[in-house]
Amino acid sequence: MRHGNFDSNTEGTANWRIISHLWPYLAESKSRVLLALACLILAKGALLTIPFLLKHLVDMMDGQTMAQTGATLVLGLVLAYGAARFSNVFFGELRDTIFGRVTERAMHRIGLKVFRHVHALDLDFHLNRRTGGLARDIERGTTGISFLMRFFVFNIAPTIFEIAMVVGILLWGYGPSFAVITLASIIAYGVFSLRATEWRTRFVREMNEADSASNTRAIDSLMNFETVKYFTNENFEADRYDVELTRWELARRKNRLSLFGLNGGQALIIAVAQTSMIGLAAFQVRAGEITAGDFILINQFMLQLFMPLGFLGFVFREIKGSLANIENLFDLLAEKPLITEQPDAKPLQVKRGGILFSKVNFSYREDRSILHEVDLAIEPGQKVAVVGTSGAGKSTLVKLLFRFYDPAGGRVLIDGQDISGVSLSSLREAIGVVPQDTVLFNDSIFENIRYGNPDSSDAEVMEAIELAHLGEFIRQLPQGHATVVGERGLKLSGGEKQRVSIARTILKRPPIMVFDEATSSLDSKSEQAILAALSEISRDHTSLVIAHRLSTIVDADKIAVLNLGRIVEQGTHLELLEKDGVYAGLWAAQQQQRQQ
Structure with missing residues (x-):
């Protein structure tokens, strides 16, 4: 970009350095993050007990064992199973609720920071910006930040912890065979997901660029609605928009096909791993080396492990997509204005002007x-x-x-x-400026004039209206000074807009006044x-x-x-x-x- 960038990556890989810029927002809500992590540990703990409870219940279903087992113990195991299921869901939801405040606050803070930063950039930047694309970049960026913070903290780290626990349990309780199959499949899944996701990040970026370009084209055309009509260029505008939409459609198609390849590869690895584990367990049950309960435990662990692992693949893809989405947002924050204050800048003292x-x-x-x-x-x-x-x-x-x-x-x-x-x-x-080209906000005439001094009273605004010779015109309007001027003031004539601008500057009452073709x-x-x-x-x-x-x-x-x-x-x-x-x-x- 023009004045600086955030080490943008042009070779299709996502910029992981972005994550380091999110830690301060997590640190601001340390207590909430810790409480959410406690809920996460409780949810995972409940999930890990479920296979053991199922194993004991299945083993007790053997005729001889069932006759010797008291009803109270069976009921206790059943209730414990239900409590574990409920605890897993309850603490998971509680975790999301608690951490939601952290992500919402971060989105608020970053969104406001970007808004202030864009207003602080110099005129040259704004003369060259694409309003529609800029708005889309900010929207996608803030949404991506929420996803990144939530899933990086609560999905990647917990899933790695769960994988380690399951491999350890299988190794300790059932020997190296199950542990080796599990670990090998996870490594294969991880390596494939990393490489495939890095490969398809370029398609995500292409899709975002096409989306921003088409949005920019649509907004630019609609903002210049009158010009389009003057030159009867509706078909010309539609053709230009069609070109951008075609580019967007092709980018979406590439993205979808690359996602199909990624999902297919991940599904194949999971299927081979689960088939191997179930086959090995079935032969061991047949040989009398493990019980039917053990078979259920191993199967349950595999299901519990590969469900989050499959979801981890989705999360990783989405995180890479989010990184691509918020890259432009942080590039925007890295923009440095050409016009800056000196560190020791003092307020201007206007005595005579x-x-x-x-x-x-x-x-x-x-x-x-x-x-x-x-x-x-x-x-x-x-x-x-x-x-x-x-x-x-x-x-x-x-x-x-x-x-x-x-x-x-x-x-x-x-x-x-x-x-x-x-x-x-x-x-x-x-300095008060009455510019040659007056642009108004899509608000009432009264509020557009008050913009010159937001703290002014209604009486002061009315005085400015009369001084700008707007009073007679406003009194002729059905809604008076509450009349909404439309986007960029398009509902007013050039002269009416100019008088609103003059009234706005009158309300500011600065010591120095500038009239540029007023x-x-x-x-x-x-x-x-x-x-x-x-x-x-x-x-x-x-x-x-x-x-x-x-x-x-x-x-x-x-x-x-x-x-x-x-x-x-x-x-x-x-x-x-x-x-x-x-x-x-x-x-x-x-x-x-x-x-x-």
């Missing part, structure tokens, strides 16, 4: 420079506008001020403080009304205005003209017209367009 761009150079790519030696001073309380042709670097100044990026050279200062040395939260709290989506009447409101709320605030319509910034204290990444002119509206330079040419062109 002066801004200085000092010899700033910047480029998004090495082969294309955007800003060249930009010097721009914005005095406290001033309204300074930056104008120029598209691609001149106007919006880049906003991104540098908000520290979405750091300049390649030069500095950006607020009240004499280099913004690269202050905390990001304090910097961004001090009135670009408004009609002339609304534009003039909002310009008056912005002028009012910007009073005594430092304002940076990125403008395309020059008529909106004629009252600016200073206008800076950017051309090909350089500031070529600075001055008031009248001063720049008198210079008859780049600004005067832009003004004349726009005036001519308005007259047409």
Whole structure:
């Protein structure tokens, strides 16, 4: 990945180092883990007594032995058998219930950690992300963590313990033959399962990649529903989605066929082992070397052993699948943002709100420079506008001020403080931005505006609504300010969304305000009304205005003209017209367009 990774494995094997990152979450709930392990030991102990109880019951069924055995002893053995069966199930369920809290807490903690981490990553990461695939990776990763923690602790270790106990009992009670068959079959089963599962992990990974890609394609198409309709590209989108679904189908088929091979091989090993054990036991009963009860005990141990062993194969496959699933999640956590705070970063102290761009150079790519030696001073309380042709670097100044990026050279200062040395939260709290492209949450208009200051009162939100000239529009809606705006605000027009954005920034009331083409989506009447409101709320605030319509910034204290990444002119509206330079040419062109 881009800024760092979690030692991702590209050769088809799962990354077992991931497990070490889960231990801290187990350690946080040490008492619960220990209690769950105690329940596990009790459940396994009850399970191991069942074959012995069955052996004694079967041996007592011999006519002569039955006549000599008291009814009380028979009843006691039967009740003990029932108690052992119940204890095995009861303590197993109790174990899962107790440990469930541990896995749920871990999923909560890791999910929140990933969410915070993704929000902490820089703008460049989010411009290149695939939203649908990212969401799927997080969902599969957290689910995989739950499975991994639960089954690694309560299935692999206990099954190994049970295997050791059964081999020991058979060796001690019935000689080496049964023990050797059991041990050989387990080794063969384990080696085959390990190698086959490692082999098929690549198919699990292919299937996950295809699943993420198809989900990304579907979400991307649905989020751009209007664009699809504008160009009547429904069939084109369906064809592209069909390509991704075909890839997903083929990946699922490979995964299913590889699973068939794995299950078939495991079943063959178990069948050969059980047949050998039962055959050997049957011949020994016939020869009088062991009793019918011993035959039942050996058979029961084999059933009890190979059931969890067969399940262990499933668990191992699922654990490998879970490791493949959560690899992307931990790769995501390993991403390092380009924009970070210095260890000794202090809060920004805004006393007057002066801004200085000092010899700033910047480029998004090495082969294309955007800003060249930009010097721009914005005095406290001033309204300074930056104008120029598209691609001149106007919006880049906003991104540098908000520290979405750091300049390649030069500095950006607020009240004499280099913004690269202050905390990001304090910097961004001090700046209010009305962006050119407003994106709203799928919530009510009222709550979208309150987002500017979640702690604000209803009265403060209503005041911001009136200042942004939204009141009349809201009163015309059947549900008023409770109207839901739809995903990304699609139920509102561009101008309505822009006014919601302006109201949101008004509510924040920061000392520094930035307007990036803030009135670009408004009609002339609304534009003039909002310009008056912005002028009012910007009073005594430092304002940076990125403008395309020059008529909106004629009252600016200073206008800076950017051309090909350089500031070529600075001055008031009248001063720049008198210079008859780049600004005067832009003004004349726009005036001519308005007259047409």
